[in-house]
Amino acid sequence: MQLQQLFSPSVQHTLDVIGIFVFAISGALLAVRKNFDVFGIAVLAEVTALGGGLFRDLVIGAVPPAAFTDLGYFVTPLLATLVVFFLHPHVERIQMGVLVFDAAGLGLFAVSGTTKAYSYGLGLTASATLGLATAVGGGVLRDVLANEVPSLLRWDRDLYAVPAIVGASMVVLFIRYDALTPLTSGLAVVMAFVLRLAAMRFHWRAPRAWNRRSTVTEE
Amino acid sequence: MQLQQLFSPSVQHTLDVIGIFVFAISGALLAVRKNFDVFGIAVLAEVTALGGGLFRDLVIGAVPPAAFTDLGYFVTPLLATLVVFFLHPHVERIQMGVLVFDAAGLGLFAVSGTTKAYSYGLGLTASATLGLATAVGGGVLRDVLANEVPSLLRWDRDLYAVPAIVGASMVVLFIRYDALTPLTSGLAVVMAFVLRLAAMRFHWRAPRAWNRRSTVTEE
Amino acid sequence: MQLQQLFSPSVQHTLDVIGIFVFAISGALLAVRKNFDVFGIAVLAEVTALGGGLFRDLVIGAVPPAAFTDLGYFVTPLLATLVVFFLHPHVERIQMGVLVFDAAGLGLFAVSGTTKAYSYGLGLTASATLGLATAVGGGVLRDVLANEVPSLLRWDRDLYAVPAIVGASMVVLFIRYDALTPLTSGLAVVMAFVLRLAAMRFHWRAPRAWNRRSTVTEE
16 A cells, blocks of 8 residues: 555656556557547547556456546546647657657556556566556557557567566565665666667667568468 | 436346347347358357446446346347348348447447446446447457457548447436436437437548548558 | 365366466467567467456456466466477477367366356356356457457367367356266366367368358458
8 A cells, every 4th residue: 555655646646647648649649540530539549548557457456447537547648639639740740759758658657557566465476567568558459459460569669568577577676675665666667768768769679589480371 | 226227127128138139230240241150250249249338347346247147148149140140131231220220229338338337436427438338349349359440430430439428428417417317318318329320321420630641651 | 166176276277277388389379470579479478378367357356367366377378488489480390289289278278267257156158158268268369469350250260169168068067967076077178178179170160151142341
């Protein structure tokens, strides 16, 4: 319980809303590219922003999930929808800025998701896994609804899961050694954020299977 | 609790079963078009008919969900599977009739989903959102399983979400002003139903993003 | 409760881990074919192996689900990922062996899923349905994440659902007539296993809709 109060509630809430907003922007932008109407944009913004946390809350038994009890969490993706609806050429143009915010959201959600799962009694490994799921789950749902192969799984994309795994793992190590404080939590967020930025800057990629045969046998 | 008894239980159950049946028909028809076998038809019929309510029940913590406690809810999509399996050319021919029933199901599920969510203690906005999810969730799952872009999100389809949003919003307004009765509930169902029929008749569509660029940058 | 102890706990756990391992192999192999990176392979292995049981546990209210409380369940798909990552041409070459193990996993999960659902108070039909979902759910999620039409639904694949349905139905019949023992449970597993092997050997398929028109009207 104390764990959930890493930061003061208002600081935590502000951080959450920022993460939700940037994830919603990424969902709304994909919806525009896929030619969806304004309701499709709003649905994809909501799912991208809230899907990961919703999955985590269902798994840990935190029902109704935060996505349905906090009006700010619900309204924020609608604001992102409005921004993208009217300004999407400008948002596309500052795509790099969006990606930087998305990296921040990735770090924030990995850390807060891990912390919340642990505070509901899950083990360290399970908590880190749910932190990862909180951070990347919305993006996977976004791509599934848009009928695309999830960007998370593709080898030709810069590392995305690894920074979240590092951030979540740092949190469980801090918990294990009784060193989780707002400062160390912040450190984990920053580490995930910086790793993701470096992955984008230097195009770090994860390896594909050893001796990958070139033939694709699936039709 | 009292809210769940808007209509007499047997009337409510009959309305639910009608909604389940027509949604199941739409799932089974898509399965036939996708060339699925009879088990694939049954799976898609079940998912389309029960998926929205299943999602709502997991979110509000109503476990096991109604889809798994009411045998009639489970058997009805199997009947729809049989009907489509043997009579699908005829069902296709009366596609317009199916769409009219689907519009009725949309209204019924939006209203009953909103009411059930509120009776489990959710707020007004969250209840309306879950009413919408109850009404459209099954169709989204149907399209995802069939590996298609969800019809709900596409701009080139007649309005589908808006009638459900209107019906669900009417319910929460009636709740807010203490005016929810079988009569006003029925009014919300009818309003959603008529709006959907009008959207089909006059091909109402929602706008796409402002100044939509024609280039599609996704591969 | 007693029902959950069909086999001694260690035997049950060993059977579960075997089922998880072979399902994870099938997920990892598809990920390699789809050209995913090593993290994508791990994600698809985890989802394929644990997705069906996760769905069942959410529906019956067993939270946190076993997938997040048993470290062995979580680690096993990572081992399968390593095996496929380094040895996938060899694993592909023994594809028939993998399919035989997959058939065993299908039978094990159908029976253990049905038993667990019943022990949580669900009815006989709902329990059998959840047994089927436990057995086939992971494979459906695997195909959805890989952006393919679920193999389960396609008519041009050998029977997969029917053996699981038979196994799950045998369990509920044994429960109904008070004859569920380790022996009869094992019989249900073997029956599902043998039926699936026969379906592969003789290419049994389920029928498509009656008088299937050849035109596919979906774009």
